[in-house]
Amino acid sequence: MSVAVKLDNVVKRYGALEVLKGVSFDIKAGEVVALIGASGSGKSTALRCINRLEQIQGGTIEVCGRAVNDDKVDLRALRQDVGMVFQQYNLFPHMTVGENVILALRRVKKISRADAVQISRKVLDQVGLLEKIDNYPEQLSGGQQQRVAIARSLAMQPKVMLFDEVTSALDPRLTGEVLRVMEDLAKGGMTMVVVTHEMGFARRAADRVIFMHHGNIHEEGDAAILNAPTTPELREFLEHDL
Ligand code: ADP
Numbered sequence: 001m002s003v004a005v006k007l008d009n010v011v012k013r014y015g016a017l018e019v020l021k022g023v024s025f026d027i028k029a030g031e032v033v034a035l036i037g038a039s040g041s042g043k044s045t046a047l048r049c050i051n052r053l054e055q056i057q058g059g060t061i062e063v064c065g066r067a068v069n070d071d072k073v074d075l076r077a078l079r080q081d082v083g084m085v086f087q088q089y090n091l092f093p094h095m096t097v098g099e100n101v102i103l104a105l106r107r108v109k110k111i112s113r114a115d116a117v118q119i120s121r122k123v124l125d126q127v128g129l130l131e132k133i134d135n136y137p138e139q140l141s142g143g144q145q146q147r148v149a150i151a152r153s154l155a156m157q158p159k160v161m162l163f164d165e166v167t168s169a170l171d172p173r174l175t176g177e178v179l180r181v182m183e184d185l186a187k188g189g190m191t192m193v194v195v196t197h198e199m200g201f202a203r204r205a206a207d208r209v210i211f212m213h214h215g216n217i218h219e220e221g222d223a224a225i226l227n228a229p230t231t232p233e234l235r236e237f238l239e240h241d242l
């Protein structure tokens, strides 16, 4: 299998604060990786470095064969390859669901309105919300809005999807519908890096779990490490974070 994302000894600092202290991992095409760890351990920073929302101070990152920190990298192409979904879904409130989904297709990919509408119908169907295409975000639940945000990202046909605590802002009874959409994506072969506190999701969907601690990868393995952690830090994290 080809490598979709490769971090090699990545160092990220904010001023004197070293947030990533030489992080290395490979994510193969089609692989689903759960990135876990306590608040402040560097998970979001690692994701943000992957699509160069952050510059790094050491090491290298490659995404689909592209050197992310090369001065000549095509940032637009990079960010089309890498979809990102955040805790805050940030849909435009004055636009319908369908308009939210086609916006980037029209503006960034410059495709025709008819083609964009067709794609929006397909991805909304994929997240189970085709019937909401003409509704406004405020008419949807938080879980539905987050599914629209996932559809919006899928519409760009990314090769890799990054998820940063996408269910953390949701009422617990709404997290399931979002996690199910992500599990379907995982089953469909999408390459995914998922920062999550949902250990059930990690157990069901992740091919691999990476536990970050103070800016380092402290433990990694398949989902079995969640049942049999070898380091006291992961054990403590699992006891307190569930
Ligand atoms: P996590 O997502 O695991 O909670 P983050 O990657 O958000 O952790 O943060 C890691 C560390 O970097 C924290 O100590 C955080 O305060 C710090 N940090 C994150 N973003 C910035 C920033 N823009 N400026 C300064 N420090 C930051």
Ligand code: MG
Residues within 6 Å of the ligand: 043, 044, 045, 164, 165
């Ligand atoms: Mg974070």
